[in-house]
Amino acid sequence: MSRLVAVSNRVGSLRGATRAGGLAVALAEALQTRRGLWFGWSGEVVEQSADQVRRQTAGGVTRATVDLTTVEHDDYYNGFANACLWPLFHYRLDLTSFDRRFYDSYQRVNRRFAHALIPLLRDDDLVWVHDYHLLPFGDMLRDAGCEQKLGFFLHIPFPVREVFTTLPMHDRLARALMAYDLIGFQTDGDVQRFRDYVLREAGGRRDGDTLTAYGRTVTVKAFPIGIDAEQFAEMAASDEAGRDAARLKAAIFNRVQIIGVDRLDYTKGIPERFHAYQTLLENYPDTHGQISFLQIAPTSRGEVPEYIHLRHELETLAGHINGRFAQLDWTPLRYINRAITRRQLAGLYRMSRIGFVTPLRDGMNLVAKEYVAAQDPDDPGVLVLSRFAGSVKQMPAALIVNPYDTAGVAETLQKARHMPLAERCARYQELMKGLIENNVGKWSDDFVGTLERLGAEMALA
Template identity: 50%
Template sequence: MSRLVVVSNRIADPRQTAAGGLAVALAEVLNNTGGLWFGWSGKIVDDAEGDDVHMLQAGPVKLATVDLSHVDHDAFYLGYSNGVLWPVFHYRVDLADFDAGYINGYRRVNQLFARKLLPLLRPDDVIWVHDYHLIPLAAELRALGCTQQIGFFLHIPLPPPLMLAAIPGHDWLMRALFAYDLVGFQSQSDVDHFTKYVETEAHAQPLDGQRWRAFGRTVRAGAFPIGIDVDEFTGLTYASEAVEMYERMKREYSRRKLLVGVDRLDYSKGLPQRMRAFREFLTRHPELRSSATLIQIASPSRENVSAYTDLLRELETLCGSINGNFGELDWMPVRYIHRTVPRARLPGLYRASRVALVTPLRDGMNLVAKEFLAAQDEADPGVLVLSRFAGAAEQLKEALLVNPYDTEGTAAAIQLALQMPLEERRDRHQAMMRTVRQYDVHWWCESFLAALAEAQPEEKGTSWLRL
C-alpha cells in the first residue's frame, strides 16, 4: 500500500481524533500507511527563511512542519488566503483586498512548502493537498520534478466564473489546478462552476464529463461531499460531558423549546440575517414568544480584521435589541455566547434543542448540520433549518431549506419547525440520517483516494514549468 502524504495549512495529531476536523477523517488511512502529514507549525518567527523542518512521530504517522516569518504569514495567510481567496470564494468580492500585493507572499510560501516537502517524499507516495491556502502547491512540486500522484480537495465553495475572474491573476490560480491529477469539491454546484470556468476561460477540452485537458495536462474533477464520523459523534453524545449539558439544558428550559446556532464569527455564516429572521418570528408570533429561546454560539475568529469587528458589533447590537424589545423578567429570547464551547459539550446542547438554525450565506459543506442530526433522539428528533446556500443542502433535502436573505421566509420556517408534528420530524430525521450515515467521513476519504488512484497521470515524464 502506498504511503499517504497529507498537506494542509495546519496539521493535527491523528491520535487526538476528539479534536475533529481532518484528524478524524484521515486518522485511519494515515495510521494504516504510516503516513506523513506536512504543514505550517503555527509558529511565526523572525527568520525570513523558516528553513528547519520540525519532525514529530505520532504513533505510525510522521508530522512535519515548517515555521513562517512574519512577512510570509501576513502575506500568505492573512493577506492572500484570507484577504482575497476567502471572501471571493464566499461571494464577498466587496471585502477582498486586491491591491495589497499579497500574491507574491502566497506564491513564496507555496514554493517553501514544495522545497521542504520534496526531500521527504518516496517514489510511490500518494499526496493529498487540502484547501485554498495551497492551490498552487502541485505546480510548485511538479516544477521541482515531482511525479507522484497528487490530489487536491477544496473545503470551501468555488464561486461562478465571473466572480473568479474578479481575482487579479485568476488564470494563474486556476491553471495551477491542472498540475493535480484529481481535484475534489464539496458539491456538484462547485464542480459545475469549475467546469464552466475551465471550458470558457481556459479553453479546456472536456474528455468524458469527469476529465478536462489543458496546458498539456489532464485533470479529473468531481464532487466528494465531506461527512462526519457518525459513530464517533454518537459516542460523544452519550459521554459524560454531553449528558451533563443535555440534562442541564432540559432542567433550565423545561418550559421552553430551544433553538441553537453554532458558528464561527464569520461574515459567511449569515448571523445578522439569522437574528433579523428570529426577530421577525417573534414579531409575527407573539403567542410563541415565551416558549422559545435561541442559544447562539459565535466562536471568535480573526478579530483583528475590520470586517470581523464590524460583524461582532452588529451582532451584539442585534442581540441586545431583540432582548430589550421582547424579553421579560423571566425570559430572554436570545442567549448569545461569544466564545468557543468545547466540542465534547456540543452534542448535549444539540440533543436538547428542538431546532437547529444552520443558515450561512455561503458554505462549502457545514458539518454542524450533520452533527446536529447525529445527536438527536430518534424517537423525538429536532428539526434542521438549513440554508440552501450550504453545500450540505445538496444532500439534506429533507431539511427545511431556506434563503437566509429572505427574512420573512426564514421566520416562517422557524415557526414551522417549532410546531412540526412528531411523525413528520421522525420521517425527515430518518431520511437525512440515512444520507449522513451512507456518506460519512470514511466514505469521503475512501472515495476520494479511490478516484485519485484511478486518475493515472498521462504524462509522468512531462516537465511542469513554474507558473
C-alpha cells in the same frame, strides 16, 4: 499500498481527533492506515525565516511542520488567503483585497513549502493537498521535479466564472491547479463552475470527468465530505454530554430550544439569522416566553476589521432583541462568543428542538450533519438549513430556506416548532441514513482510492 502524504495549511493533532473535529477527523484513519505523513504549517510565527522541518512520529503517522515568519503570516495567510481568496470564493467582492504584494507572498510561501516537502517524498507516495491556501502547491512541486500522483481538495465553494475572473491572477491560479492529477470539490455545483471556467476561459476540452487545458489532463469530481455520524451520536447520548444539556434545559425552563453554532464569520449569515428570529418574535406572539435561541459563535481572525465589526453588530442585535422582548423570567436570545467542547456541543444539539444552520455561502457545513447525528431517534429535532450550504443536496429532508428571506425563515421556524413527532422522526431517519452511508471514511476512501486508480491507469498506459 502507497503511503499517503497529506498537505494542509495547518497541521493538526491526530491525538483525540474524533473528539476534536476538523480536518484531523477526516484524515486520521487514512493516515494511520497508510502510515502516512502530514505536512504543513506548525502554527508558530517567527521573526526570521526558518526552513527547518520538524518531524514527529506517533502511531505510525509522521507530522512534518515548518514555521511562518511574521511577514508571511501577514501577507500569505491573513493577506492573500483570507483577505482575498476567502471573501472572493464566498462571493464577497466588497471585502476582497486584490493587493499584488499579498499574491507574491502567497506564491513564495507555496514554493517554500513545496521545496521543504520534496526531500520527504517517496517515489510511490500519493500526495493529497487541501484547500485554498495551497492552490498552486502542486505546480510548485512539479517545478521541483515531483512525479508522484497529486490530488487537491477544495473545502470551500468554487465561485462562478464571472466572480473568479475578477481576480487579476485567476488564469495563473487555474493553470497551477491543472498540475494536479485529481481535483476534488464538495458538490457537483462546484465541479460545474470550475468546468465552466476551464472550458470558456482556457479553451479546455471535457471528456467525462476529465478536463484538458494548459497541456494537462485532470480528473475533476465531487467528493462531499461527511462526519462519523455513529460516533457523534454516541457522544451526544453520553452521560457527560447529557449533564451539560440538562444544565441548559433547566436554565431555559424546558422551553423549545433553537441552536446555531458557527465560527464567527461573515459567510455564516448570523446577522440575518438574528433578524429572522426577531421577525419570528414579531409575527408570532405565541412564541413569547415559549422559545429560546442559543447562538454559539467563537471568535476567529479577531484582529481583522471585518470580523471586529461583525462581532459588534451581533452584540448590538442581541442586546436589541433581548431589550425589546425579554421578560423577567425569559431571555429570548443567548449569544456566546467563545468556544465550547465538541462533547458539550453534542449534548446541546441533542436537547435543541431546532437546528438553525443558515450560511450565506458554505462549502459543505458539517454543523448541519452533527446536529442531525446528535438527535434522540425517539424524539428528534428539526434541521432548518440554508439552500446555500453545500450540504443541502445531501439533506433534502431538512427544512430548506433562503437566509435572505427574513419572513420566510421566520415562518419556517414556526413550522419546525409545531412539527408533529411522526414527521420529525421520518425526516430524521432519512437524514441519518444519508449521514451513515456518506460518512467521513467514505469521503477519504473515495478520494484516495480515485487518486490511486489514476496512478495505476497511468502506469499501464
